[in-house]
Amino acid sequence: MSHKRIPKRKAAIAVGGVAALGAAAFLIPMANASQDNASGATAAAPKTLKATGASDLAAQLQEQLGQAFAGSYYDSGKQQLVVNVVNGDNNVIVQAQKAGAVVRQVANSSKALETAAQTLKTKATIPGTAWAVDPKTNKVVVTADSTVTGSKWDTLESTVQGLGSDMATLKKTSGSFKTFVSGGDAIFSQVQNGEVRCSLGFNVTASDGSPAFLTAGHCGVAAKDWSDTEGGQPVATVDQAQFPGNGDFSLVKYNDATTQAPSEVNIGNGQTVAINQAEDATVGTTVFRMGSTTGLHDGQVTGLDATVNFQSETDPNGVDTVTGLIQTNVCAEAGDSGGSLFTQDGGAVGLTSGGSGDCTSGGETFFQPVTTALQATGATLGDGGAAGAGDAGASADPSATAADPSASAADPSASAGDQAGGDQIGGAADPSATAGDQSGTGDVSGTGANDQSGANDQSGTAADQSTSGKHHKNR
Template identity: 80%
Template sequence: MPKRKAAIAVGGVAALGAAALLLPNANASQDKNDTASGATGSAKTLKATQASGLAAQLQKALGDAFAGSYFDSAKQQLVVNVVNGDSNTIVQAEKAGAVVRQVKNSTRDLKAAATTLKTKATIPGTSWAVDPRTNKVLVTADSTVTGAKWNRLQSTVQSLGSGTATLKKSAGTFKTFVSGGDAIFAQTQQGGVRCSLGFNVTASDGSPAFLTAGHCGVAAKDWSDSQNGQPIATVDQAKFPGNDFSLVKYNDPSTQAPSEVNAGNGQTVQITQAADATVGETVFRMGSTTGLHDGQVTGLDATVNFQSETNPGGVDTVNGLIQTNVCAEAGDSGGSLFTQDGGAVGLTSGGSGDCTSGGETFFQPVTAALQATGATLGGGGNAGNGAGDQSGSAAPSASAGDQSGSADPSASAGDQSGAGDQSGAGGDQIGGSADPSASAGDQSGTGSASDGSSLTSSR
């Protein structure tokens, strides 16, 4: 059988609206009650990926004194929180190149607060995550949390104390994003399902595969790259709720699945490593409905309580997610969250809001998905230069989604990817999308490669 080159690029879609040069613009806030030292001095200028590595080193070195960290992207510095830190602790962190901030709440305190919320306030439409910039747990309630549910949540947050947790309302509704755009497709008894591919990987047995959202993988087993086409990939592992990731293997072992993201406008970003998220860093999300968007990581180890789609009144809780202010809409599920220098960070899980008013979007960490599935980043099978090949052309894309089977209201005139007509497809989708330079049947791949230095985004 001849080699089959996947025509859909991972997370690729044309950017919407006026393109804006994507530059780091996060303004990390500081609690006025906290004090910072070494803000200029010996603090190193770092890239976000370097800051993540330094934070991991300091967490290990400082032990219980470490109370979280974040990346100040305006100053390109890592800020480390310490609690009960003596002068030696502070000097150690500063010598390593971090800005040191003394704070009130320890990591243990904040985890205890999250445990209380889990016990007393696991309510559909709620989420919580540690925000190291404020040294508090940020609790969010969507528009469905009203009446007795709101009172219960509010009293639980108040019991934690204003210095430990804060509560805010979100105008939207927490949901897994579905429908619309270029996608992978599946059929279920409930109707059509469509989702987006996050990143191409090599499975532990050496076969080509991709990662997408877990809620897609539990919805359907067999996936196609066209609405009514033959399946090209089969779910190997899927986890949802609890986590939100799937490993889907290509049926043809010679499928070329290079490790790259098509960023639209002829740009591709080579994905060279899996990267842990750092609060404050700038990240990019590709979505088949809304195109390329950027924003900042706002919280880690987030817990989100989605309204269950299979159990009326039930809750689908997902833990360990990355919280961001990157917008997303229906049709963006399962897609790639990445850094400008080629770090694979997350898979789109769900959230609230839209790309007009903004909102919160949560992502399954790629590092956790790789560890759980045993997969590695890079093209698989006999394609290119082997499993580790990072070059090549278009990467396969998939999108995961909702099981409603309804047509995507935003996919007809709103299809921004330039791929084939997907407007009649049903179901839910969120995440990566198709190569904007190729139709569903085009095997030519993406346009010219880019080193990611001039990524553009509609914000």
């Protein structure tokens, strides 16, 4: 299939094809259990904060309080930041309260929780396990998927019990932890075993000033050259990639330095959310994920600095351990990897890495923090080239789209090529194309090379990416 290069055409970011398997259910914020005020009724009233403000305040207090700081979370019902302090004297408590936080005294320090996590790494690095600090319970929450059985389960259980019930808890989750490759604005690469399909995350500017984008690291490790169409000529090349280890992110530079790459997320139906800044995740914050397989879904951040032990794809007896991830209850499926995690206010939070479950029964999904990826690659969030006038629609409210089953995120008739004003990376969108036809050519016959695995057929499975005898690796 020939690939038409239009050098200055706008590159649409990280947004999934608008065919969702089901409409996202917008989570109504629920107040957390009331917290005791550490210094009595005379304390200053906590500030009412949006999620971005809570994230900024949490970072500020972590620096100010030092070893007394033991994590924080956002009470979305009350719109307040709750800060844990350990053995804090009254000055520490007053300092946090004056800054506008609700203060809660807890037993476990951040250092003690980190030590517990290190014990798990040493004794229980088992494929299908994950752990993260939960500031609401002030414990390390350890999760095991359905593959952890027999002696593996016994080892994990005894290790957690050895840490003590006041330090760690163990739970089971359905399905198995795996990387969710494919999804977002679909990007493709030809490899020896067939074709790899991943997702564009957020557009950025590389340290040398060239336009680029972030995506999952396991995509960048799997292939070097990426196209915006199935079987098309490469339009971008991997510059840096990290996976496994301390993160799951790649920096991919557009081959054409004049490519315009607007900083926005398309949530379907001609609506976009402007991405204004990168921000750290805060437990309790409502976040939105966009992916080509399942569309727009939302949920909450449930843990930070998560460690996930994926079964190695290259070694049957190996494990790919990734650290420093964000844990959420947002669903995802094969085809959503690399896609964008963002806030209602336009904060770039994460890149889809992997997890368990699906968008029918639910599950847990882990994300690479955008702030860490930017720092590691030297890239900056923002346009690689200024978008032309009228290219981007008005910034939309993702919660409205996520809650509305009639919105395009759940509309299989919507055009997957219609990204951020009707343009794809490599060519104009064909309005007759279905969500499964990512090539923009409008081939919906199910027999052409552009037909993505029955994605036009809503009864098809997310994992089935094979078309015309080609092998697609779901990443």
